Amino acid sequence: MRTRTLYPALVAALALLLAACMGDTAPRLEGLSLTSATIADDVITVVGENFYQGDASSMRLEACGVTLTADLVEPVTQTLLLPPGAKLTVQTGDRLTAELPAEGLEPGVSDVRVIRPDGSSATLENALTCVVAEDPDTEGPREPEEEPEDPEEEPEEEPEEEPEDDPTLGAITITLSPAIPTAITITGPEGYTHTVTGAAELKNLTPGEYTLTATETTELVERASEGTTYAFQRIWTPAQPTTTVQVEADATATAAFAFELEPTYINIVFTGLWDGPTLEELWSFTAVERLKADGTWEATSLAEVEGVEPGVYRMSSTGASRAATVLGVSYEERYAFTGNNTPIAASSRATELFTLAFELMPGGISVESTGLPAGLEQEYSVSRRTEEPPYFEPGVVGATELAPGAYFLELEDQVTSVEAEHPDGGTENVIHVFRASSIAFALDSGEHLHLTPEYELRPGTLRISIEGLEETDLTGEVAFRRVGDTVWTIASDDGMNIFEVIPGIYEVQARDVPDPSEGGTYHYRTYGVSGYYVVDSYAYGVSDMVTITARYHRGLAGF
Amino acid sequence: MKKQSACPLRPLVVLSLLLCGFSLASAQGVELGVSAYPAQGVAAAHVGVALFEAEQVEHQARAGVTYGFEGLPALSATYLLRDTSRTFLATYLGAGVGLSFGEAPAPSTMFSAHALAGVRAPIVGGLGAYSELVVAGNALGTSMSFGVGLTYTLGGMN
Numbered sequence: 001m002r003t004r005t006l007y008p009a010l011v012a013a014l015a016l017l018l019a020a021c022m023g024d025t026a027p028r029l030e031g032l033s034l035t036s037a038t039i040a041d042d043v044i045t046v047v048g049e050n051f052y053q054g055d056a057s058s059m060r061l062e063a064c065g066v067t068l069t070a071d072l073v074e075p076v077t078q079t080l081l082l083p084p085g086a087k088l089t090v091q092t093g094d095r096l097t098a099e100l101p102a103e104g105l106e107p108g109v110s111d112v113r114v115i116r117p118d119g120s121s122a123t124l125e126n127a128l129t130c131v132v133a134e135d136p137d138t139e140g141p142r143e144p145e146e147e148p149e150d151p152e153e154e155p156e157e158e159p160e161e162e163p164e165d166d167p168t169l170g171a172i173t174i175t176l177s178p179a180i181p182t183a184i185t186i187t188g189p190e191g192y193t194h195t196v197t198g199a200a201e202l203k204n205l206t207p208g209e210y211t212l213t214a215t216e217t218t219e220l221v222e223r224a225s226e227g228t229t230y231a232f233q234r235i236w237t238p239a240q241p242t243t244t245v246q247v248e249a250d251a252t253a254t255a256a257f258a259f260e261l262e263p264t265y266i267n268i269v270f271t272g273l274w275d276g277p278t279l280e281e282l283w284s285f286t287a288v289e290r291l292k293a294d295g296t297w298e299a300t301s302l303a304e305v306e307g308v309e310p311g312v313y314r315m316s317s318t319g320a321s322r323a324a325t326v327l328g329v330s331y332e333e334r335y336a337f338t339g340n341n342t343p344i345a346a347s348s349r350a351t352e353l354f355t356l357a358f359e360l361m362p363g364g365i366s367v368e369s370t371g372l373p374a375g376l377e378q379e380y381s382v383s384r385r386t387e388e389p390p391y392f393e394p395g396v397v398g399a400t401e402l403a404p405g406a407y408f409l410e411l412e413d414q415v416t417s418v419e420a421e422h423p424d425g426g427t428e429n430v431i432h433v434f435r436a437s438s439i440a441f442a443l444d445s446g447e448h449l450h451l452t453p454e455y456e457l458r459p460g461t462l463r464i465s466i467e468g469l470e471e472t473d474l475t476g477e478v479a480f481r482r483v484g485d486t487v488w489t490i491a492s493d494d495g496m497n498i499f500e501v502i503p504g505i506y507e508v509q510a511r512d513v514p515d516p517s518e519g520g521t522y523h524y525r526t527y528g529v530s531g532y533y534v535v536d537s538y539a540y541g542v543s544d545m546v547t548i549t550a551r552y553h554r555g556l557a558g559f
Numbered sequence: 560m561k562k563q564s565a566c567p568l569r570p571l572v573v574l575s576l577l578l579c580g581f582s583l584a585s586a587q588g589v590e591l592g593v594s595a596y597p598a599q600g601v602a603a604a605h606v607g608v609a610l611f612e613a614e615q616v617e618h619q620a621r622a623g624v625t626y627g628f629e630g631l632p633a634l635s636a637t638y639l640l641r642d643t644s645r646t647f648l649a650t651y652l653g654a655g656v657g658l659s660f661g662e663a664p665a666p667s668t669m670f671s672a673h674a675l676a677g678v679r680a681p682i683v684g685g686l687g688a689y690s691e692l693v694v695a696g697n698a699l700g701t702s703m704s705f706g707v708g709l710t711y712t713l714g715g716m717n
Contacts, residue, residue, distance in 0.1 A: 079627060081631075
């Protein structure tokens with residue numbers, strides 16, 4: 001029995017333990033944000049996102065020095081299971097309203113704070129201009145910070161008490177959108193004139209026509225970031241500076257003023273980029289940020305360059321790039337951002353200038369040739385290709401850093417003389433020319449190319465012209481070989497025989513050709529052909545071809 | 560950043576679920592139940608496991624799933640104390656925790672707690688009927704619900 005009396009207590013203890021667990025399990029809700037807040041007829045309307053309230057819990061609203069219970073307007077209902085056997089109704093929405101009390105309000109510009117049932121909240125700064133009750137001792141409403149006329153007055157007089165509304169008089173409610181502390185001048189019958197700051201409600205007005213005039217207002221705004229404070233001006237202009245309302249007895253007329261923010265103008269100059277970038281290209285690699293009131297930066301756009309909201313802006317870039325083509329060869333140009341992102345405070349009607357400087361990033365080449373004998377060094381030049389004739393820019397000798405583009409690498413011929421032993425004694429100089437082919441290449445920004453051209457020894461040209469056998473069926477026989485070789489090469493065709501040979505000293509023999517007619521009595525022979533010839537590498541302007549003319553003459557054999 | 564809850568009951572809930580599993584394996588003292596909460600439009604099913612009995616009080620762990628015919632089901636775990644001195648209209652008390660899954664802007668998971676009191680009557684064999692009153696609440700509100708259901712105890716009435 002003792003246990004039976006104990007077990008409800010055990011359950012109660014368990015429930016208390018559960019309740020303790022619930023204490024730190026507040027829900028994580030979607031972010032709450034506020035967009036705008038307005039006052040009309042003593043009702044505050046707030047627009048935002050992710051308002052909600054549960055079955056028995058409402059949202060709260062703090063404004064004008066008071067805390068109010070707010071109701072969702074046009075709520076969307078959602079149910080949430082409450083296991084093991086119940087449901088909760090949760091209402092969500094994006095607008096809420098709260099009715100201001102008649103007393104306890106603090107006049108002047110006020111923040112609006114919305115608090116959800118779980119305690120999370122969001123604040124809209126300087127969102128409303130709160131109006132106090134009318135002072136019966138003056139024509140217009142009491143100034144927000146006005147002190148009692150006589151602080152020594154007896155407390156029993158209750159100076160805060162609202163006067164009785166006179167049913168023969170009327171009222172005007174002035175609303176401003178947005179709620180800015182600007183001056184509104186009201187003129188009316190019987191020389192009535194009064195000025196209020198911000199939204200207001202004027203009571204006990206003589207019926208008649210009243211003219212309300214709003215003027216342009218300049219607001220000095222300061223924003224701070226990373227220890228630096230930036231100041232700029234916001235100029236608000238009324239969309240309709242003057243409005244007229246008709247005040248009737250025991251009725252409230254409404255005068256609404258809408259203000260427009262005068263924009264700022266930002267010019268942006270891009271330097272160092274290619275010719276004619278499009279706006280889309282420019283924005284694609286440019287970041288714009290605006291300083292928020294809390295000191296953080298938010299990404300924004302200056303695409304509407306003709307007038308943007310005044311504020312503190314900064315621009316930056318991670319660099320630009322584009323694919324370019326010249327004569328069908330593609331390469332990439334990359335541009336480094338060399339400017340700075342110093343913020344600029346831009347005021348209404350002012351024109352500010354951002355200069356975004358870029359620098360084309362070069363590429364690099366190194367050239368390492370092969371095939372040159374010791375003592376000779378490569379010499380090269382690089383010519384950039386262009387779209388227009390002559391399709392090349394002048395070559396740059398020995399360049400290693402180049403702008404991105406399409407190029408030709410050209411190597412200078414290298415010439416040297418080599419001493420060769422002459423069979424007749426002594427030595428002869430033989431010219432050797434080394435030549436390398438040009439290399440075409442495309443170079444991207446930031447790219448390094450290692451080019452390896454190959455020099456080759458240019459051959460000599462030996463031309464042997466055989467004449468005098470044209471009228472016969474015979475062929476010539478002019479043999480040649482390089483000194484030191486054992487194999488002869490034979491030139492036999494009528495006319496010019498052209499041979500490309502290794503540069504050196506060549507032995508040439510023009511051999512007799514027997515004429516088989518008439519019993520072999522005659523031979524064809526040449527004169528002054530046989531001998532030694534120096535054959536240089538052939539290069540135009542450097543060395544010549546060697547030309548040998550073997551003219552055969554018919555004569556008796558043995559002579 | 561929300562601080563994580565350091566609820567000491569989590570090990571207890573896990574232990575209860577494990578005990579449920581062990582008991583299911585042996586099919587001894589396992590109770591299966593379905594119930595309805597007509598005023599709320601909610602149906603539920605549960606598995607209960609008798610842990611031990613001391614001085615005419617049975618200690619039972621119950622794991623349940625709740626469905627409201629929209630959205631996602633919710634889960635619950637309950638610890639029960641049942642009076643076994645009476646075979647007809649045996650009363651029980653319990654308390655537990657629940658987990659429900661909402662849609663934005665409500666949190667995707669919400670923790671709740673509940674306490675309940677019920678009465679159970681045998682019908683035939685292991686089959687019985689029960690009704691219970693549940694009070695549950697979470698950070699958004701509280702609710703009281705009344706449910707009726709049927710249970711079946713594997714291995715016969717206990």
